[in-house]
Amino acid sequence: MAKLPFSIVIPTYNEAGGIEKLLRAIDGVCKANGLDGEVIVVDDNSPDGTGAIVDRLSSELPVRALHRPGKLGLSSGVIDGWKIARPESLALGAMDADFSHDVSILPRMVAALESGYGLAVGSRYVSGGGIQNWPTRRIVTSRIACALARPLTNVKDITSGYFLVRREALQDVQLDPIGFKIGLEVIAKAHYGRVTEIPYVFTDRTTGESKLNQREIVNYLKQLRKLYAARLFPRSAVL
Numbered sequence: 001m002a003k004l005p006f007s008i009v010i011p012t013y014n015e016a017g018g019i020e021k022l023l024r025a026i027d028g029v030c031k032a033n034g035l036d037g038e039v040i041v042v043d044d045n046s047p048d049g050t051g052a053i054v055d056r057l058s059s060e061l062p063v064r065a066l067h068r069p070g071k072l073g074l075s076s077g078v079i080d081g082w083k084i085a086r087p088e089s090l091a092l093g094a095m096d097a098d099f100s101h102d103v104s105i106l107p108r109m110v111a112a113l114e115s116g117y118g119l120a121v122g123s124r125y126v127s128g129g130g131i132q133n134w135p136t137r138r139i140v141t142s143r144i145a146c147a148l149a150r151p152l153t154n155v156k157d158i159t160s161g162y163f164l165v166r167r168e169a170l171q172d173v174q175l176d177p178i179g180f181k182i183g184l185e186v187i188a189k190a191h192y193g194r195v196t197e198i199p200y201v202f203t204d205r206t207t208g209e210s211k212l213n214q215r216e217i218v219n220y221l222k223q224l225r226k227l228y229a230a231r232l233f234p235r236s237a238v239l
Contacts, residue, residue, distance in 0.1 A: 003033075003034055003035050003036050003110060003114070004036070004090055004091055004110050004113055004114050005036040005037070005086075005088050005089045005090055005091070006035075006036070006037050006038075006089050006090065006091035006092065006093060006110060006113075006164055007037070007038045007039075007040055007081075007082070007085035007086060007089040007091075007092055007093070008026075008037060008038075008039055008040070008092075008093040008094065008095055008164070009039075009040045009041075009042055009077070009078045009081030009082060009085075009092070009093065009094050009095075010022070010039060010040070010041050010042070010094070010095055010096070010097045011041075011042045011043075011044070011074045011077030011078055011081070011094075011097070012041055012042065012043045012044070012046060012050045012051075012054075012077075012097045013043070013044045013046050013050070013071055014046045014047065014048045014050060015046065015048075015050045015097040015098065016046065016048040016049050016050045016053055017048075018097070018098060018099055019041070019050055019053055019054065019097055020053055020057060021099070022097060022099055022103070023039060023041075023054070023057055023061055023063050024057075024061070025099075025103050026039055026103050026106070027061045027062065027063075029103050029104060029106050029107065030062075030106070033106075033107040035106065035107060035110055037062065037106070037110075038062045038063070038064070038085070038086055038089065039061075039062065039063040039064075040063070040064060040065075040066060040081040040084065040085060041054045041063060041064070041065045041066070041081075041097075042065075042066045042068060042077035042078070042080055042081040043065055043066070043067055043068065044068050044070060044071045044072055044073075044077065045067065045068060045069055045070050045071070051065050051067050066080060066081055066084060068080065073177060073178075073179070073180075074161075074179070074180045074182065075175075075176075075177045075178060075179055075180060075181065075182040075185065076177035078094045078182045079175055079177055079182070082170070085167075089167060090113075090166065090167055090168075091110070091113050091164045091165060091166055091167055092164070092165055092167050092170065093109070093162075093163055093164035093165065094161055094162065094163060094182055094183065095122075095161065095162045096161055096162070099203070100202050100203055100204060101122055101161070101162040101200070101202070102122070102200035102201060102202075102203075104200075105122060105198050105199075105200045108120075108198045109122065109163075109164045109198055110164065112164075112196045112198065113164055113166060116194060117192075117193075117194045117195060117196045118165065118166045118169045118190075118191075118192025118193040118194055118195065119163060119164070119165045119166070119169065119186070119187070119190065119192035119194075119195040119196075120163060120164045120165075120195075120196055120197075120198055121155060121157060121160050121162070121163045121183070121187070121195065121196070121197045121198065122157075122160055122162030122163060122197075122198055122200050123155075123156060123157035123160060123197035123198060123199055123200070124142075124157050124160070124199075124200070124201075124202045125146065125156040125157045125197075126156055126157070126197045126199050127199060128199030128200075129157070129197075129199035129200055129201065129202075130199075130201045130202070131201070131202045131203075132201055132202065132203045132204070133203055133204040134202070134204045135204075138204075141217075142159060145158075145159045145220060146158045146159055148224055149184060149188075149224060149227075151228075152184075152187070152188050152227060152228070152231065153187050153188060155187050155195060155197060156197060157197060158183075158184055158187060159181055159183065159184060160183050161180070161181070161182065161183050162183070162200075163183050163186065165186055165190055165192055166192060168191075169190040169191045169192035169193075170186070170190050170191075171191070173189050173190050173191065174189070175189065176223065176226060178219050178222060178223050178226075179216055179219030179220050179222070179223055180216050180219070180220070181220055181223060184223065184227070185223070185227075188227050189227075
């Protein structure tokens with residue numbers, strides 16, 4: 001039986017140090033498990049040549065690059081990547097470019113959607129999940145971010161950026177491209193029905209630099225304000 005076809009988007013900015021290793025690792029997992037996946041790298045004109053590396057690899061791997069003119073943001077990159085996903089993909093997803101997301105759980109995520117779940121979230125905060133090599137400050141920030149969004153959903157790793165969702169669940173859903181947390185937008189808005197969290201151990205990046213900064217924290221708070229307002233006052237516009 002053919003596996004569920006999917007497209008997963010990886011937004012990048014200056015990830016030349018690790019992008020080839022990641023793409024080959026994804027390809028290896030897909031081949032070893034008979035997965036029908038394509039990877040779309042959305043590159044924001046990285047000056048380190050990330051996009052050119054992906055272009056070169058596209059001749060041998062099921063990957064292609066979408067080149068954007070500048071640094072336009074992670075969430076908007078994922079949304080733009082989904083727009084060009086191949087028509088046969090029944091699921092869409094996202095993951096980070098820095099190897100912090102464990103590619104080995106991709107088969108379990110695909111299997112979850114095949115078994116009837118509409119959304120599979122890679123989770124640090126369920127049994128079997130965890131975090132390695134992250135500064136205490138980042139762990140505390142992540143926990144607080146999840147706690148602030150907890151009333152919106154029962155998903156424990158609300159701020160996860162690693163997930164697969166049934167494509168039909170996003171139909172007619174207006175996703176806000178603000179900030180980093182496209183996963184939160186999907187969890188809060190998409191029509192996926194049942195959701196499952198697949199445990200994995202998050203590992204801090206070994207190459208490149210984190211894109212989290214004060215601006216993204218402010219954007220996250222703005223995103224939460226909009227989501228709560230939409231829940232409390234569904235007919236009101238949020239300014």
